Amino acid sequence: MSASAYVDEKRLTERLAAMARIGATEKGGVNRQALSKEDAAAQRQLVQWGAALGLKPSVDAVGNLFLRLEGADTSAPPVLSGSHLDSQPTGGRFDGVYGVLAAFEAVEAIVASGVKPRVSIDVVAWMNEEGSRFAPGMMGSAVFAGARELDAVLAVVDTDNVSVSDALASVRDSLRDVPARALGERASAYVEAHIEQGPHLEREGLTIGVVTGIQGKRTFKVRVDGEAAHAGTSTRAERKDALLAAIAMVQALADAMRDREDIVKFTVGRFDVKPSAPSVVPSSVDFSIDLRHPDSHVLQALGDRITPICEAHAGVCAVRVTELSTAMSLDFPEPMRALVREAAARLELAQRDILSTAGHDARYLHGVCPSAMIFVPSHLGLTHCETEFTSSSDLAAGAKVLADVLSRLASG
Numbered sequence: 001m002s003a004s005a006y007v008d009e010k011r012l013t014e015r016l017a018a019m020a021r022i023g024a025t026e027k028g029g030v031n032r033q034a035l036s037k038e039d040a041a042a043q044r045q046l047v048q049w050g051a052a053l054g055l056k057p058s059v060d061a062v063g064n065l066f067l068r069l070e071g072a073d074t075s076a077p078p079v080l081s082g083s084h085l086d087s088q089p090t091g092g093r094f095d096g097v098y099g100v101l102a103a104f105e106a107v108e109a110i111v112a113s114g115v116k117p118r119v120s121i122d123v124v125a126w127m128n129e130e131g132s133r134f135a136p137g138m139m140g141s142a143v144f145a146g147a148r149e150l151d152a153v154l155a156v157v158d159t160d161n162v163s164v165s166d167a168l169a170s171v172r173d174s175l176r177d178v179p180a181r182a183l184g185e186r187a188s189a190y191v192e193a194h195i196e197q198g199p200h201l202e203r204e205g206l207t208i209g210v211v212t213g214i215q216g217k218r219t220f221k222v223r224v225d226g227e228a229a230h231a232g233t234s235t236r237a238e239r240k241d242a243l244l245a246a247i248a249m250v251q252a253l254a255d256a257m258r259d260r261e262d263i264v265k266f267t268v269g270r271f272d273v274k275p276s277a278p279s280v281v282p283s284s285v286d287f288s289i290d291l292r293h294p295d296s297h298v299l300q301a302l303g304d305r306i307t308p309i310c311e312a313h314a315g316v317c318a319v320r321v322t323e324l325s326t327a328m329s330l331d332f333p334e335p336m337r338a339l340v341r342e343a344a345a346r347l348e349l350a351q352r353d354i355l356s357t358a359g360h361d362a363r364y365l366h367g368v369c370p371s372a373m374i375f376v377p378s379h380l381g382l383t384h385c386e387t388e389f390t391s392s393s394d395l396a397a398g399a400k401v402l403a404d405v406l407s408r409l410a411s412g
């Protein structure tokens with residue numbers, strides 16, 4: 001029997017429920033931000049489950065956690081599969097953690113099938129995919145892939161001025177028994193299962209999305225500096241109101257990014273006003289920009305307009321725009337997509353090709369080894385919110401496809 005026959009829907013669902021209790025929010029979601037004590041607890045839970053299955057844990061210098069099912073040829077580069085355990089502050093119960101636990105379930109199914117893989121399989125939880133506490137995200141996979149420098153990532157601070165380096169040390173402390181592994185060891189292939197985070201599969205009554213690629217994204221931080229003044233005594237002519245300047249910039253940017261086809265994604269998700277006191281003219285504003293488009297040329301051109309637009313609307317204030325990350329659209333290799341397509345077809349699961357408009361760690365792994373992604377439906381496409389939902393049977397279906405793809409890759 002193929003490995004997929006050993007995927008256990010109940011076991012997978014129970015593990016997802018156990019993880020959802022770590023950082024559970026009142027409204028049924030999770031708050032398990034990167035390198036928090038909740039993230040550490042989730043990692044410990046994963047290591048514990050791995051130990052029961054005989055998987056060997058290891059952690060690299062940027063905090064990526066690996067659990068290895070050893071293959072017959074220990075010198076061959078492993079097949080990697082996973083996603084992330086961190087969440088948005090009001091995140092759902094599936095984004096990221098599903099990919100890690102689907103990989104774990106797939107490995108457990110491969111063990112149960114009695115076939116020892118030729119090459120090792122590593123279940124991986126990448127550090128800080130979401131980029132909510134420490135921006136930008138996908139830190140672990142980017143450093144693993146050599147796309148970002150370890151030292152630069154370790155120096156990033158959160159809004160409380162805690163560095164990645166310090167937060168990592170606390171997590172590491174709670175995983176003292178887990179051995180270290182070298183950064184960026186070779187990998188032969190990577191497969192990531194994930195909820196779709198869009199409405200298409202559900203709307204079309206399909207179970208599996210064969211992900212064709214990931215749309216491009218550029219992120220920026222903008223700093224607007226004005227001058228604090230008394231709300232009653234300072235005149236309009238005297239003021240350098242950072243908030244009014246920032247609002248003008250955001251409005252002008254939103255207008256510039258507006259396309260008739262509704263394809264451009266432009267988001268200002270963070271907007272921090274200082275000193276944030278009712279009777280003080282705002283002295284500074286920090287805001288974020290997340291810009292996405294599937295056409296890399298359009299993304300490039302639109303992103304290049306951001307600095308001039310901000311400067312044109314700064315008025316008497318000063319503005320500084322910093323680009324945090326630049327990632328153009330990518331296509332996963334067709335032979336990897338075919339593996340997913342064929343596995344889903346053998347399992348008689350209704351499927352379609354689909355572009356990921358959300359970002360994933362697979363973006364960086366794509367630069368390291370042949371990579372693929374498997375999507376399962378998201379109810380109403382709701383995600384990055386506490387109402388995120390996917391049925392247990394769809395979750396299991398994705399894990400079955402993953403189990404067969406991983407056993408193919410690990411035996412080849």
Ligand code: GLV
Binds near residue numbers: 129130357358360
């Ligand atoms: C990932 O969470 C993204 O923002 O696309």
Ligand code: MN
Binds near residue numbers: 084095096194360
């Ligand atoms: Mn995710």
Ligand code: MN
Binds near residue numbers: 095130384
């Ligand atoms: Mn996410």
